[in-house]
Amino acid sequence: GQNIDQPTEMTATEGAIVQINCTYQTSGFNGLFWYQQHAGEAPTFLSYNVLDGLEEKGRFSSFLSRSKGYSYLLLKELQMKDSASYLCAVTHSDNYGQNFVFGPGTRLSVLP
C-alpha cells in the first residue's frame, strides 16, 4: 500500500523561513509533487522531484531523498499570501502506468 505523512498544521511569521516535511512509503515510486491549495480553491502545482536533491524555484525549494522516503518543501521570505495548505503527492506505478497518492496536507498559517 501507499502511506504519506505530513504535519497537520504549522505556524510561521511573515519574512521567516519554514520547512514542511513529508515522509512516504510506497511501492513503485516514480516521483514526488508539491501542491499549494488555498482555502476553497483547487490545488496548484509548486514543484516536482524525481531524483535525489534540491529543486529551487524562486522562494520555494523542494528536496527529495528516495532512500529515506523523505521530502521537504522550503518556503523562504514568507508572505501572508503563503497561508494555505501544502499537499505532498507521490506518484507510483499502477495498472496503466502512474498514479498519484496525496498526503493529508499541512495547513500553514503565516502571522504578521
Place this chain on the structure above:
Amino acid sequence: NAGVTQTPKFQVLKTGQSMTLQCAQDMNHEYMSWYRQDPGMGLRLIHYSVGAGITDQGEVPNGYNVSRSTTEDFPLRLLSAAPSQTSVYFCASSYSILVREGRYVADTQYFGPGTRLTVL
C-alpha cells in the same frame, strides 16, 4: 484556454438520487482523473483514464462510474447518492507519456475548480 472546467460548482442531493458531475479540458491532455477531498484525509483518487476508451479504478471507486468517450470529457456518475459521498470533488488532467507498451507516466496535473456536493 479555459483549462479544466467542472460543473456544477455546488449540488445538494437526497439519498438515493443519481447525478453526473461534468469535467472538461481543452488542453488535449490524455490523462484525466477524479478525486474527492474530505477534511483531514487529503485527496483520494476515485477513477482515472489514460485516454479515450480507457479507464481504471483508483483508491475509492465504489458508488461511482466513469466513461471516457472523448479526449476532452470525463464525467463522474453517482449511481445512488449516499451521505458518505458528501465531499468536494476535483477533476484533474495532465499530459501522459508512453514509457513502454501499455504503460504511461502522468505529467503535472491541472485541477478544475471543484464541485461541492452535499447528500442529505
